Amino acid sequence: MKKMFMNGEWVESSSGETREIINPYNQEVIATAAEGNEQDARFAIAAAREAFDQAAWAGIPAAERGKVVRTIAELIERDHEELAELESLDTGKTVEESRGDMDDIAGVFRYFAEMVDKDGGEIIDSPIPHSTSRVVHEPVGVCGQITPWNYPLLQASWKLAPALAAGNTLVMKPSEITPLTSVKVFELMEEAGVPAGVVNLVLGPGDSVGAELSANNDVDLISFTGGIETGKRIMQAASSNVKNLALELGGKNPNIVFADADFETAVDQAMNAVFFHAGQICSAGTRLMVEERIHDDFVNKLVDRVKNIKLGSGFDESTQMGPLISKEHLNKVAHYVENGKKEGATVAVGGDYPDDPELQKGFFYLPTVLTGCTTDMRVVQDEGFGPVITVEKFSTEAEAVRLANDSIYGLSGGVFTNDIDKAERCVRKMRMGTVWINDVNLYFPHAPWGGYKQSGVGRELGKTGLEEYQETKHIFQNLKPEPVNWF
Numbered sequence: 043m044k045k046m047f048m049n050g051e052w053v054e055s056s057s058g059e060t061r062e063i064i065n066p067y068n069q070e071v072i073a074t075a076a077e078g079n080e081q082d083a084r085f086a087i088a089a090a091r092e093a094f095d096q097a098a099w100a101g102i103p104a105a106e107r108g109k110v111v112r113t114i115a116e117l118i119e120r121d122h123e124e125l126a127e128l129e130s131l132d133t134g135k136t137v138e139e140s141r142g143d144m145d146d147i148a149g150v151f152r153y154f155a156e157m158v159d160k161d162g163g164e165i166i167d168s169p170i171p172h173s174t175s176r177v178v179h180e181p182v183g184v185c186g187q188i189t190p191w192n193y194p195l196l197q198a199s200w201k202l203a204p205a206l207a208a209g210n211t212l213v214m215k216p217s218e219i220t221p222l223t224s225v226k227v228f229e230l231m232e233e234a235g236v237p238a239g240v241v242n243l244v245l246g247p248g249d250s251v252g253a254e255l256s257a258n259n260d261v262d263l264i265s266f267t268g269g270i271e272t273g274k275r276i277m278q279a280a281s282s283n284v285k286n287l288a289l290e291l292g293g294k295n296p297n298i299v300f301a302d303a304d305f306e307t308a309v310d311q312a313m314n315a316v317f318f319h320a321g322q323i324c325s326a327g328t329r330l331m332v333e334e335r336i337h338d339d340f341v342n343k344l345v346d347r348v349k350n351i352k353l354g355s356g357f358d359e360s361t362q363m364g365p366l367i368s369k370e371h372l373n374k375v376a377h378y379v380e381n382g383k384k385e386g387a388t389v390a391v392g393g394d395y396p397d398d399p400e401l402q403k404g405f406f407y408l409p410t411v412l413t414g415c416t417t418d419m420r421v422v423q424d425e426g427f428g429p430v431i432t433v434e435k436f437s438t439e440a441e442a443v444r445l446a447n448d449s450i451y452g453l454s455g456g457v458f459t460n461d462i463d464k465a466e467r468c469v470r471k472m473r474m475g476t477v478w479i480n481d482v483n484l485y486f487p488h489a490p491w492g493g494y495k496q497s498g499v500g501r502e503l504g505k506t507g508l509e510e511y512q513e514t515k516h517i518f519q520n521l522k523p524e525p526v527n528w529f
């Protein structure tokens with residue numbers, strides 16, 4: 043039974059309720075987890091509040107905190123294979139992808155561990171005679187952290203590492219359907235020596251545990267990664283005590299291919315942009331935009347290659363794409379494609395469930411390419427979050443940029459061209475938090491990640507990822523205090 047971690051203890055839920063965790067490849071039960079509720083969330087928040095107010099973590103010298111965060115990275119590296127296999131069991135993604143995630147996760151803890159003791163504040167040139175003026179950074183306080191199911195531990199690491207580095211205490215709620223690697227990393231944080239009450243883990247549903255974290259007045263910051271509609275609810279709840287807010291939401295990301303791009307690379311990357319993790323990636327380049335002159339050749343080549351994508355178990359080395367996360371999500375993706383067809387899109391390949399008998403127990407959907415799409419279609423505007431590419435045509439650079447920006451989202455986008463001036467002109471006009479030139483879906487700890495428009499608020503990773511977990515304080519000192527005699 044996977045328990046919750048509160049005030050340094052592993053506990054069951056106060057109600058005794060549990061949830062079965064399902065393998066999306068074959069629907070087998072892989073674990074049972076405690077199912078927490080509002081009361082459990084309040085208990086964990088109180089523990090984090092107490093630990094913060096007693097300076098159980100922020101009061102430790104920064105270099106010592108850095109050492110503990112670095113040890114977490116080392117323990118993740120030690121248990122790398124176990125963590126990768128757990129992630130694949132829970133999400134269905136290939137173990138090869140999960141191994142890459144674990145490398146990234148250890149790197150994130152290392153990156154923030156190195157930043158811990160580098161900030162000595164700032165001296166301001168005070169305009170007031172006989173005074174000093176300084177700026178220091180302090181932790182925000184108690185942080186609520188809510189994560190999604192698609193990259194369970196990766197998204198958790200983007201929140202845990204900077205929050206700890208900055209000296210905060212926290213309560214994390216992972217997605218209720220993929221808690222396994224989060225439980226494991228809390229074991230590793232305990233082993234690394236994080237003091238009791240500093241990190242707390244509550245398992246359970248969003249509308250109880252997540253809602254309590256978002257609304258509770260003892261929480262100072264809420265950091266959320268997930269869908270737009272949930273993000274809006276959290277934003278409203280967080281207004282109760284005007285919490286600091288960080289939102290990493292969805293995307294519907296354009297991938298623009300100009301006729302002068304390297305053809306083979308652009309086709310290959312158009313597939314990488316979408317079919318990793320069956321398209322369940324916030325920054326998936328699901329909206330392929332191809333210059334009219336090469337459109338037909340490009341689609342033909344793409345379809346030829348997509349036909350050969352091998353579906354299967356994430357534990358089979360020959361598998362290139364695993365299942366979707368759940369029955370509910372599979373139905374959502376199938377409806378999304380059906381609606382696209384009704385709007386006039388043509389299924390060039392896929393558009394159905396696989397008929398391979400070996401895949402019938404899993405939540406599989408065929409890699410799909412929809413052609414004849416236009417920007418006004420819902421299938422182009424909505425985040426499908428599945429292995430589905432919509433293809434649009436454009437004829438000029440200005441049109442490509444205008445169409446790419448025609449979205450409520452602004453998470454990421456790609457441009458493929460050999461004309462570097464054109465690439466630069468396009469990416470500077472694209473209203474997205476990350477833009478790639480001749481590449482897709484890249485991220486690393488040193489560069490900030492986040493969305494323009496409705497894709498989010500704030501940035502994770504990089505220097506800004508640490509700043510999100512810090513308050514900024516100005517300290518002014520009068521070196522020659524004397525009466526002002528105004529009154």
Ligand SMILES: NC(=O)c1ccc[n+]([C@@H]2O[C@H](COP(=O)([O-])OP(=O)(O)OC[C@H]3O[C@@H](n4cnc5c(N)ncnc54)[C@H](O)[C@@H]3O)[C@@H](O)[C@H]2O)c1
Binds near residue numbers: 191216248251324427
């Ligand atoms: N921008 C990014 O970096 C990024 C990264 C990963 C995923 N995502 C987005 O996440 C979405 C997929 O994840 P999902 O389906 O798990 O999202 P979701 O919004 O359904 O759930 C995310 C988390 O929120 C919790 N939650 C649900 N209702 C809640 C409520 N009322 N109050 C508080 N918490 C609540 C869930 O239990 C879960 O832990 C996609 O839209 C994807 O684009 C974004």
Ligand SMILES: C[N+](C)(C)CC=O
Binds near residue numbers: 192
């Ligand atoms: C942020 N990222 C790309 C790792 C996962 C998005 O779903």
